[in-house]
Amino acid sequence: MGRGPGHSDAVGLGISGFKPSFLVGIEAVRQAHGSRLAMLAGRPLTGFAVVRYVEDGEWFADCPVVLDFDGVQVEVCHCYLDNLSLGWDTIDTTAAITGWEGFEFTPAWSHRDERLEPFVGQELREVALLEWRPAEFDMAAGTVAVEFVFAGDCVQIFNGLDENRIEVGPTHPDYLRHRLDS
Secondary structure (H helix, E strand, C coil): CCCCCCCCCCCCCCCCCCCCCEECCHHHHHHHHHHHHHCCCCCECCEEEEEEECCCCCECCCCCEEEEECCEEEEEEEECCCEEEEEECCCCCCCCCCCCCCCCCCEEEECCCCCCHHHCCCEEEEEEEEEECCCCCCCCCCCEEEEEEECCCEEEEEECCCCEEEEECCCCCCEEEEECCC
């Protein structure tokens, strides 16, 4: 048996409150979530949650990355080649993830991640949407990432071809940056 179902097999993945609404393209994401993302600026990151397997601690990158900005929770989840879902205050990261009894690995919420831990307590300066626009042909062109800018560094949550990826540091030069204003 494998680690478990991916997005195409179980959209909610057994996560309490997770009802993704996937969007494609920068304009769709900006229209649906731009002003709300922009309003996060000025709030500190007070916590986060990612899903890890109990057995080996590996990050289950298919599941949403949940960031808590002083009581406002944003839930970022990529799937397929170009789908992005942003949720707000719906996922219960204290509830057990269900429906995995027949699988080899057990997913559970974790509040540890070496990439995100340094940002807890820091004030968010800005949120931007990033649109992948490489000079050469790339089947991922047009995918949308979310960038969270803090005083000393940035966190990008982007589509890693059907799963979430997290990077810390300067924005890759092939991204077209779209600032968000509240």
